[in-house]
Amino acid sequence: DAMVIQNPRYQVTQFGKPVTLSCSQTLNHNVMYWYQQKSSQAPKLLFHYYDKDFNNEADTPDNFQSRRPNTSFCFLDIRSPGLGDAAMYLCATSSVPGTSGMGGHNEQFFGPGTRLTVL
Amino acid sequence: AQTVTQSQPEMSVQEAETVTLSCTYDTSESDYYLFWYKQPPSRQMILVIRQEAYKQQNATENRFSVNFQKAAKSFSLKISDSQLGDAAMYFCAYRSARAAGNKLTFGGGTRVLVKP
Numbered sequence: 001d002a003m004v005i006q007n008p009r010y011q012v013t014q015f016g017k018p019v020t021l022s023c024s025q026t027l028n029h030n031v032m033y034w035y036q037q038k039s040s041q042a043p044k045l046l047f048h049y050y051d052k053d054f055n056n057e058a059d060t061p062d063n064f065q066s067r068r069p070n071t072s073f074c075f076l077d078i079r080s081p082g083l084g085d086a087a088m089y090l091c092a093t094s095s096v097p098g099t100s101g102m103g104g105h106n107e108q109f110f111g112p113g114t115r116l117t118v119l
Numbered sequence: 120a121q122t123v124t125q126s127q128p129e130m131s132v133q134e135a136e137t138v139t140l141s142c143t144y145d146t147s148e149s150d151y152y153l154f155w156y157k158q159p160p161s162r163q164m165i166l167v168i169r170q171e172a173y174k175q176q177n178a179t180e181n182r183f184s185v186n187f188q189k190a191a192k193s194f195s196l197k198i199s200d201s202q203l204g205d206a207a208m209y210f211c212a213y214r215s216a217r218a219a220g221n222k223l224t225f226g227g228g229t230r231v232l233v234k235p
Contacts, residue, residue, distance in 0.1 A: 031220045042210055042225035043164075050220045090164065094221040106214070106221045107154060110164040 004111035012117045021076040023091030032074040035090040086118045121146045125226035132201045140196045142211030150216035153194045159207040206233045
């Protein structure tokens, strides 16, 4: 089945130690997103890639970076995790109208998330 | 900027009964999409139902239906014949038809509890 995959599902890191979360997709969608979600809150968009174009949200801290080496993969790098960065990180994908890719009318498809713990 | 408001932090429903979740939004645009997403505990977020603003007919997906009132900027979700598996966080989301990269604006979420 076509899907959005996130690895690992659970990640523990130490305060200040860089960490990378990964996302892959088999939907051939041209847009990939990274969200941060804290307990019982709505997901907060950090940034998204439209093909190779990186789009950062204005309030995303510099501590958060992203890479998208190809259509299928996208990475979230947290350069120096703080205690406040402990959260669920969600990856999502979408297909912009008129482009190829599986799925319905432009909705976002979410991965299962990676729960990050910072010690 | 668009905003989405879900005024009910939590709703409780008896199994087999009906529950309605409210969502209001603020926009000056006429062409947009509205979504309800479900996020079960420790499981991934999935799309429940979608409504195109240009369609007057309310969307329906099995036990899930919406009441879309464009003039009132209201988009409520009705869950009929509630099942234990319906217990989850439900997020209402808005997307402008012109949104770059299909970006969504989420409401704060409503937790649905289903009592057996």
